Amino acid sequence: MIGVQGEDFDVGLxxxxxxxxxxxxxxxxxxGTVRDMTDGQHVTELFLEHYPQMTETVLAQVVAQASEQWELIDVHLIHRVGKLSVNEQIVFVGVSAKHRKNAFAAAAYIMDQLKTCAPFWKKETRQGQSIWLEQRDSDVSAASQWFDH
Amino acid sequence: MITIRLFARLREQIGISQLQWPLDESIAVSALVKQLMDANGMWRHVAEHQVLCALNHQHVTFNAEVKPGDELAFFPPVTGG
Structure with missing residues (x-):
């Protein structure tokens, strides 16, 4: 199940x-949730933009790759878009598998790919100023490690 | 014609989210960017380091060939998750 939506999601469900x-x-x-601080500055709001048609394509590809590689039983991936406040939920990645190793690896893989391939962009409001977030080098290296061997 | 779309910081810098651009035959993305810059200097932002592009919703490099009817998008590195 893949969802890109403005509304919140129920983790228990x-x-x-x-x-x-x-x-x-x-x-x-x-x-993943909205933090209240970035680089020592208070964050009051987060806006998430995306590229709808491409988001759908990329998320489906990532879920299909993970499902095949780790023999997953099911995947639930929900990513929110639009305006979010501090502490709100942004993303849910849940996987089920026969055994824990595959489930841990697949969930980590999907998150790493989300951070580097899926067309979402975050804009934070900090002390009245809106700032587009830059991609972190640590996210790029985390995503590339899956293809190093 | 092709459809060109811009997202996030690039959309704001260039001040356009989508436009139709005349195209009669295939051309490399890099050559198209030059055409865009010749038409309006604001498009220089697309040629900046790290800008990504997608052709018909798939990541491609600036060497990819665009053909009439395609949808081409430019955007900064992604920051979701």
Whole structure:
């Protein structure tokens, strides 16, 4: 299940849906939220822009790659767009697999690809100023490690 | 014609989110960017280091060939997740 939406999501409901499968022995999920501070400056609001048609294509590709590589049973990926306040949920990545190693690896892989391939852009409001976030080198190296071997 | 789309910081710098551009035959993205810059200097932002492009919703390099009817997008490195 892949969703790109303005509205919030219910983590408990997502977990229940992933867990409701007798073949699943491991469920791993990650939730990203809006931080209140960047580079020592207070953040009051986050705006998320995306490229709708491409987002759909890229997310489907990432989920398909992960599902095949780690033999996943199910994947739930939800990414929010639009205006968000501090502490709000941004992203949910949840996977179910037979065993934990595959589930941990697949969830980490999907998040790393989200940070570097999916066409989303964050703009923060800090002390009244709107600033587009720059991509972090650490995100790029985290994503590339999956292809180093 | 092709459709050109801009996102995030680039959309704000150039002041356009989408436009139709006349194109009769295939051309490399890099050559198209030169045409755009010749038409309006604001397009220099597209030629900046690190700008990414996508052709029909797939990441491509500036060496890719654009053909009539395509949708080409330029944007800064992504920052989602």
């Amino acid at each position: 997502q977990y229940q849906q992933l867990a409701n499968n007798p073949r699943a022995g491991a469920i791993v999920f990650f939730v």
